Amino acid sequence: xxxxxxxxxxxxxxxxxxxxxxxxxxxxxxxxxxxxxxxxxxxxxxxxxxxxxxxxxxxxxxxxxxxxxxxxxxxxxxxxxxxxxxxxxxxxxxxxxxxxxxxxxxxxxxxxxxxxxxxxxxxxxxxxxxxxxxxxxxxxxxxxxxxxxxxxxxxxxxxxxxxxxxxxxxxxxxxxxxxxxxxxxxxxxxxxxxxxxxxxxxxxxxxxxxxxxxxxxxxxxxxxxxxxxxxxxxxxxxxxxxxxxx
Numbered sequence: 001x002x003x004x005x006x007x008x009x010x011x012x013x014x015x016x017x018x019x020x021x022x023x024x025x026x027x028x029x030x031x032x033x034x035x036x037x038x039x040x041x042x043x044x045x046x047x048x049x050x051x052x053x054x055x056x057x058x059x060x061x062x063x064x065x066x067x068x069x070x071x072x073x074x075x076x077x078x079x080x081x082x083x084x085x086x087x088x089x090x091x092x093x094x095x096x097x098x099x100x101x102x103x104x105x106x107x108x109x110x111x112x113x114x115x116x117x118x119x120x121x122x123x124x125x126x127x128x129x130x131x132x133x134x135x136x137x138x139x140x141x142x143x144x145x146x147x148x149x150x151x152x153x154x155x156x157x158x159x160x161x162x163x164x165x166x167x168x169x170x171x172x173x174x175x176x177x178x179x180x181x182x183x184x185x186x187x188x189x190x191x192x193x194x195x196x197x198x199x200x201x202x203x204x205x206x207x208x209x210x211x212x213x214x215x216x217x218x219x220x221x222x223x224x225x226x227x228x229x230x231x232x233x234x235x236x237x238x239x240x241x242x243x244x245x246x
Contacts, residue, residue: 001044002032008042012050026157027067028053045221052077055084059125077219083128090121144202160200167193171237172229181239190244193237206245213241 009016022028023040028049030040049070056066069075101115152160171189179185190209197204197212204212216222217238226234 003042003046005030005040005042008046012047012054014050014054022053025063025067027063027070045224048221052080055081059084059087059129061129075215087121087125087128090124094118094121148201163196163200164193167196168226168233168237169229171240172233175233175236176230181236182243186236186240187244190237190240193241209241210245213238213245216241 003011005016005019008014009019019028019040023030028046031043031046032041033039034041052070053066056069061069069080097115101111105111167189170192171186174183174185174189177185194204194209197209202208216226216234223234226237
């Protein structure tokens with residue numbers, strides 16, 4: 001489903017001005033921009049990305065830190081959401097205790113003042129924030145990426161993305177021609193992808209490359225985008241990268 005920017009703003013309870021800012025900073029790009037009228041459109045993947053942003057905002061992360069974390073080559077969305085869920089459960093448990101205490105207060109029952117203690121949630125949140133920043137927000141790869149692309153214009157970013165997408169299309173063609181993930185043709189494309197990332201963004205080591213391969217199939221947004229070139233393309237690329245990195 002596709003949403004116009006005003007619809008998306010209402011759906012996510014975020015202002016249009018904020019969405020424009022997120023677009024400018026690269027935190028949340030529209031799924032599609034109509035070249036004729038400039039209208040921005042968002043989709044279900046945009047909602048998933050916004051969900052992650054809002055979860056991090058709930059945990060008091062700065063927008064800069066959120067961008068670093070979400071842009072990290074080895075960012076693990078599933079693990080991040082699982083950790084955030086644990087925090088939300090702590091928050092829910094505290095609210096339920098407060099509601100129960102309100103019921104007691106209405107009945108005239110003396111309330112245990114410890115119910116207002118929120119240290120467990122705060123300590124857990126600080127622990128998670130520290131670990132997330134250390135694991136995903138301060139990687140050498142991201143620092144290099146930030147240095148290389150810091151002065152990029154919107155057109156530069158589009159060109160970079162188009163280059164990656166073009167290589168994905170080559171993988172799709174390779175698969176359609178009957179080549180296997182461990183064929184010389186597929187291996188050469190993996191090398192081409194690794195070299196392109198290194199030249200334009202950050203040093204793409206075999207370790208990082210292996211992580212990207214898993215992300216292409218593990219993250220539904222990436223799989224869906226890559227499979228635009230043909231069903232199974234994401235899996236083919238992931239398998240080719242795994243064969244290459246063994």
